[in-house]
Amino acid sequence: MNKINQLTDIHNSGRPYIIYKSKHGFDLYTNFSKKIILNNKNIYSFLNKKYKNNQKKTDLFIGFFGYELLNNLINVKIPSQKNINFPKGIFYKPETKIKISNKINYKSDDKFLRKKFKININKNSYTRIFNKFKKKIKSGETYQIKICTKYKTKSKINPLDFFSKLSRSNLAPEAFMIRDKNYSIISCSPENLITKKGFDISTKPIAGTVKKTKALNKIKALNYFKKNLKETKEHNMIVDMERNDLSRICKVGSVKLSKQKIVEEYKDLFHYVSLIKGKLKKNINNFDIIKAMMPGGSVIGCPKINTLNLLNHQEKENRNIYTGSFGYIKFNGDMRFNIIIRSILNFKNVSEISVASGVVVDSNAKHEFNENYIKAKALIDLFK
Numbered sequence: 332m333n334k335i336n337q338l339t340d341i342h343n344s345g346r347p348y349i350i351y352k353s354k355h356g357f358d359l360y361t362n363f364s365k366k367i368i369l370n371n372k373n374i375y376s377f378l379n380k381k382y383k384n385n386q387k388k389t390d391l392f393i394g395f396f397g398y399e400l401l402n403n404l405i406n407v408k409i410p411s412q413k414n415i416n417f418p419k420g421i422f423y424k425p426e427t428k429i430k431i432s433n434k435i436n437y438k439s440d441d442k443f444l445r446k447k448f449k450i451n452i453n454k455n456s457y458t459r460i461f462n463k464f465k466k467k468i469k470s471g472e473t474y475q476i477k478i479c480t481k482y483k484t485k486s487k488i489n490p491l492d493f494f495s496k497l498s499r500s501n502l503a504p505e506a507f508m509i510r511d512k513n514y515s516i517i518s519c520s521p522e523n524l525i526t527k528k529g530f531d532i533s534t535k536p537i538a539g540t541v542k543k544t545k546a547l548n549k550i551k552a553l554n555y556f557k558k559n560l561k562e563t564k565e566h567n568m569i570v571d572m573e574r575n576d577l578s579r580i581c582k583v584g585s586v587k588l589s590k591q592k593i594v595e596e597y598k599d600l601f602h603y604v605s606l607i608k609g610k611l612k613k614n615i616n617n618f619d620i621i622k623a624m625m626p627g628g629s630v631i632g633c634p635k636i637n638t639l640n641l642l643n644h645q646e647k648e649n650r651n652i653y654t655g656s657f658g659y660i661k662f663n664g665d666m667r668f669n670i671i672i673r674s675i676l677n678f679k680n681v682s683e684i685s686v687a688s689g690v691v692v693d694s695n696a697k698h699e700f701n702e703n704y705i706k707a708k709a710l711i712d713l714f715k
Contacts, residue, residue, distance in 0.1 A: 334359075334429055334430070334431045334432070337359075337429060337431075338350075338359055338429075338431060338435070338437070338491075339437060339491075341359070341361055342437070342491045342510065345512070346361055346362075347361070347363055347366075347423070347509075347510060347511040347512065348360065348361035348509075348510055349361070349393055349394075349423065349425070349507065349508065349509050349510075350431075350435075350494065350507060350508040351393070351506075351507045351657075351658075351659075352502075352503070352504060352505060352506040352507065353430070355430075355433075356430060356431055356432045356433050357430075357431045357432070357433065357435070357498075357506075358428055358429070358430060358431075359427075359428070359429040359430075359431050360389075360393055360423070360425035360427070360428055361425060361426075361427050361429075362425060362426040362427040363423040363424060363425055363426070364424050364425075364426050365392075365423065365424035366421065366422075366423050366424075367392070367394075367421065367422045367423075368418050368420070368421050369396070369400060369418070369419055369420030369421065369422065370400075370419055370420075371400065371403045371419070374396075374400060374403075374404065374420065375618070377392075377422065378616075378617045378618040378621060378660075379616065379617070379618055382662040383662065384661075384662040384663045385662075386663075388428045389424075389425045389426055389427065389428050390661060390662040390663070391424075391425070391659045391660060391661040391662060392422040392423065392424055392659060392660050393422065393423055393425060393658070393659040394420065394421045394422030394423050394509075394657070394659075395420055395421060395422075395509075395516070395652060395655055395656065395657040395658075395671065396419075396420045396621070396625065396655050396656050397417070397418070397419045397420050397650075397651055397652055397655040398626060398649075398650035398651065398652070398653060398654050398655045399419055399649060399650070399651075400419040400420045400655070401621075401625045401626045401655060401656065402626070402639060402643065404621065404622055404625070405622060405625075405636070407636060407639045407640060407643065408643070409643045409649075410643060410644060412646065412647060412648055412649045413647055413648045413649065414648075414649045415649070415651065415678060415679065415681070417514070417649075417651045417652075417676070417678050420655070421511075433498065433502060434498075434499075435491075435494065435495045435498050435499075436495060436499075437491050437492060437495040438492060438495070439489035439491070439492035441487075441489050441492070443486050443487045443488060443489075444486065445484050445485065445486030445682075445714055446484050446485050446486070447484065448482045448483065448484045448684075448711060448714075449482070449483050449484070450480060450481070450482055451480060451481040451482075451483070451647075451648060452478075452480045452481075454697075454700050457478065457480065457696065457699075457700045458696045458697075458700070460478055460645060461478060461690060461694070461696040461699065461700075462696070463645070464476045464478065464641070464645075464690050465690065465692070465694070467641060468690070468691065468692050469692065472637060472641065473632055473633070473634065473637055473638045473641055474568055474632070474633055474634070474691065475564075475565055475568050475569070475632040475633055475638070475689050475690065475691045476631075476632035476638050476641060476642065476689070476690050477630055477631055477632050477642070477687035477688065477689050477690070478642075478687055478688065478690060478699070479642070479646060479650060479653065479654075479685055479686070479687045480685070480686055480687070480700075480703050481648060481653075481683055481684070481685045482683070482684045482685075482686075482707050482711065483681060483682065483683045483684075484681070484682050484714065485680060485681050485682075486680065486681075486682055486714070487677075487680050488515070488517075488675075488677050488682060488714075490508055490510045490515035490516075490517050490677065491508070491510065493517045493675065493713045494506075494508040494517050496713055497517060497519050497709070497710075497713060500598055500709065500712075501519045501597060501598035501599075501709045502519075503518075503519040503520055503521045503597065503673065504521060504523065505518075505520040505521060505522060505523055505657075505669035505670075506518060506519050506520060507520070507657050507669070509657075513678070513679075514676070514677060514678045515675075515676075515677045516652060516657075516671075516674055516675065516676055516677075517674065517675045517677075517710075517713075518657070518669075518671060518672075518673060518674035518675070519597075519673045519674075519709060519710070520657070520669045520670060520671060520672050520673050520674060521537060521595065521597060521602060521672075521673065522535065522536070522537045522627070522629065522630075522669055522670040522672060523535040523667070523668075523669055523670075524624055524625065524627045524656055524658075524668050524669055524670045525620065525624050525656075525658070525666055525667065525668040526666075526667050527611070527620065527664070527665055527666045527667070528665050529665070530610050530611045531608070531609075531610065531611075532577065532580070532581065532608070532609050532610075532611055532620070533589070533606060533607060533608040533609070534573050534576075534577060534606075534607050534624065534627075535604060535605070535606050535607075536566075536569045536570055536573045536604070536605055536607070536627075536628070536629040537595075537602045537603065537604050537629055538562075538565045538566040538568075538569040538570070538603060538629050538689065539556050539559075539562040539563075539565060539566050539602060539603025540600050540601070540602055540603075540688070540702055540705070540706065541555055541556070541562075541600060541601050542599065542600055542702075542705050543596075543597075543598075543599055543600055543601060547601070549594050549596055549601065552594050552596075552601035553592075553593075553594045556592070556594065556603045557592070560693055561691055561693040561694060562603060564691055564692075564693065565689045565691050566592065566603050566605070568633050568691075569628055569629045569633065570588070570591075570605050570607065571633075572628040572633040572634070572635060573607055573624075573627075573628050573629065574586055574588075574607055576623050576624050576628065576635075577607060577609045577623070577624070578609070579623045580609075580611055580612060580615045580619055580620055580623045580624075581609035581610055581611055581612060582609070582610045582611070582612055585609045585610035586607065586608070586609040587607070587608055587609070588605060588606070588607055589606040589607065589608045590604070590605060590606035591605050591606075592604075592605055593605070597709075598709050599705055599708055599709055600705055600706070616664075617660055617664065617666070620666070624668075625655075625656050625668075626639070626654050626655065626656070626670075627654070627656065627670040629670065630654040630670050630672060630687060631654065632689065632690075650685060651676055651678075651683070651685075652671045652674060652676050653671060653672070653674065653676075653685035654670065654671060654672065654685075654687070655671045656668045656669060656670060656671060657669055657671050672685075672686070672687075672706075673686075673706065673709070673710060674710075675710055675713075682714075684707050684710045684711065686703045686704075686706040686707045687703065688700075688702040688703050688706070
């Protein structure tokens, strides 16, 4: 039996499973022996518990931290918001890991009706929030802030069908999928937040987006970013913030820019990207790393704590998985986590896609509102 047939059989069996992008294809995790549903209390014991490392490929926990959980971890409180009661975080202990290729050719015969997507903030509401935050920037309360908008539709979906389409049309380096009995997540996240091997740690902030056109190639996109004052300011601020986050847990002088301001190409857009590396101090544990690096600054704004407080008092709906983090922690302490963006959460037959764009002093409300749609489009197209 080939590996794609194995995947199809696992999917059709109804068993929970996870797919995560690897260097040369995807890793498929299944046969979960443990499922830990995280909350604001048990996250500490989860991160601090030591497990015996038998050097198996499945000596790890894989799953996600939601946005609310990560806020609580750094003592940022979220006021009462509209909530769908989705878990704050879930991690699984797999007993089976299968390597599969980049080409997942799965097509469902299921026919699902869906309603049109509804946006939770229209252009006028967005502009009011935008102008409010512009004043906060001018008064020095924040330097950059990301306004979240949510697209929702009521529908059943076949997550493997969606993920198969997504992997063919918009393969992203941090793509993943979770299929469990009562929910699924499909993601084409491009952004790595943490890669840790031994004492080496890196982060890869993305700050800067431009829509692809026939006239705009990778070289022209780089020139656009370099000449665009708003995009350059936004990128520099996020890089500085993530360098500072890393510096809290790394040896003095070890945090360095490995790649600065390069362009990465995706289905509908180009991104402005940097890579930062460092060497961890001795006695730094999983809890220290997660607390220092999450939630990822590139999807929040800066300074982080001030900006989170401003966002949380403005937003009326819980972000759930959005701007949380998905990945794994190995029993030997190595870890890899992304930032959960460009994702569909399907829960109780409702699909939600959350997106955000950065507001700095030079930003334009119409441009940022439209940028949000560009980011959501690759996912909305899956429903056609």
